[in-house]
Amino acid sequence: MMVTDKEFINTSGDVLKRKLISQYVNLMSGILLVYSLVFYFVIKDSFFATCTFAYSVLMFYTFMIIRKSYNIKVLVHLYITYAPLFAGFVMLDFWKYSAATAMWLLPVPLGAHIFLEKKYVYIYSVYIFLIIVAVTVLNRLFEFDYFSLNNVKVIVISDTFVSLANLAVFLVLLYYNEQIRKSEIEENIFNKMSFFEENYPEQADINFADDNKVTGSVEPTEKDKEEHDVTDKYVTLFQEIKTIVEEEAYFKHVDFTISQLSNILKSNNLYIYKSIKLHGFSNFNHYLNTCRVENVKKLLYENDIRKVTLMYIYTESGFSNQSTFNRVFKQIEGVTPSMFITMMKAERNKNDVNL
Numbered sequence: 001m002m003v004t005d006k007e008f009i010n011t012s013g014d015v016l017k018r019k020l021i022s023q024y025v026n027l028m029s030g031i032l033l034v035y036s037l038v039f040y041f042v043i044k045d046s047f048f049a050t051c052t053f054a055y056s057v058l059m060f061y062t063f064m065i066i067r068k069s070y071n072i073k074v075l076v077h078l079y080i081t082y083a084p085l086f087a088g089f090v091m092l093d094f095w096k097y098s099a100a101t102a103m104w105l106l107p108v109p110l111g112a113h114i115f116l117e118k119k120y121v122y123i124y125s126v127y128i129f130l131i132i133v134a135v136t137v138l139n140r141l142f143e144f145d146y147f148s149l150n151n152v153k154v155i156v157i158s159d160t161f162v163s164l165a166n167l168a169v170f171l172v173l174l175y176y177n178e179q180i181r182k183s184e185i186e187e188n189i190f191n192k193m194s195f196f197e198e199n200y201p202e203q204a205d206i207n208f209a210d211d212n213k214v215t216g217s218v219e220p221t222e223k224d225k226e227e228h229d230v231t232d233k234y235v236t237l238f239q240e241i242k243t244i245v246e247e248e249a250y251f252k253h254v255d256f257t258i259s260q261l262s263n264i265l266k267s268n269n270l271y272i273y274k275s276i277k278l279h280g281f282s283n284f285n286h287y288l289n290t291c292r293v294e295n296v297k298k299l300l301y302e303n304d305i306r307k308v309t310l311m312y313i314y315t316e317s318g319f320s321n322q323s324t325f326n327r328v329f330k331q332i333e334g335v336t337p338s339m340f341i342t343m344m345k346a347e348r349n350k351n352d353v354n355l
Contacts, residue, residue: 013183017072020176025063031165032056076115080108088131093144095135100159103166114177185230234275240265251291252318258284289328292318
């Protein structure tokens, strides 16, 4: 089955974000489950233990129901709206003992930065600030005596757990933030490439690493440098691809696939696809067939067509049958194989006369 350009590109950013959401839900559900046990056995508060346990189960099973089909931005907006409210509810009673529970709110701006537009980072930062202010004011106005923490060791245990839990969440978010950022840089490069292919086909092989020259920028920005590094990575990968496909003549294998190539190179299909795309080919099959057609032309020039069969030439080049060969050859060269042979013979006769 042939995978379209759009499907490949979507694999980069969208799938990484969905994977992050899935891992975050699993991690946070586990953390809240353990925290409910801390409430029950260490803090000795069955009410908050029940609330935290119910919240953990609700989060996990709700996600299990919608995990196959959901809108990323809608889900993120919903979560970072109601999750801080639950954290604020817990903070109401802890606030007079320790402010460490406010750490539950700190991953919110980072989450907004990863999934949403820049303006929402500010909006949700203000949102959690208002929740902290509201908890502070409510604690001054009312007494929230759900339980009493007189044991310093219990407070230390609770604060330590909250700190470690949020550190784990931060590390997961930071890791995926870096991966998603790299993916967006790659997509930016390929969007530029698609623009030039559509609007300036004669310049489709432009070196996007030198984009600062096109824009007239004197000093390359950090983003330019990152795009340059990404491009260099794909240029290096393409040299490895050429070694396998062209120099070692894997294009002659009829059933050679991009998955087989990725196994040989210890890379993955997406990177190989992007490297090939960056060098002017629409997909892996286009690159493979171009190599095969070039080999057909080479054999036609090197052999006397009266002494070898066309079947020998196209099968030696990796084509399984003549109908496929005819179709692909015309797509790439713009003429049928028979027309090309006629033109080649005419060129030879002309050269012979000139000699």
